């Protein structure tokens with residue numbers, strides 16, 4: 648499989664997926680990066696305002712942002728994770 652320019656398998660640039668702030672919809676069902684199946688939280692935790700990574704989108708990712716690729720986490724209804 649061909650690799651993208653940054654070589655780590657992330658195939659989208661933020662501007663191509665309309666990566667944007669979504670603070671206005673924060674809440675239990677918010678469709679933000681922090682609740683997206685592709686989000687990878689920072690090892691140090693999200694506070695204070697640490698950014699994570701995305702399996703698909705290049706660059707650092709803010710948990711309160713969103714993009715056109717958002718998808719629900721499969722473990723959202725499970726007790727342990």
Ligand code: SF4
Nearest residue numbers: 680683686701714717
């Ligand atoms: S796919 Fe989009 S919404 Fe999901 S974590 Fe990545 S940037 Fe955020």
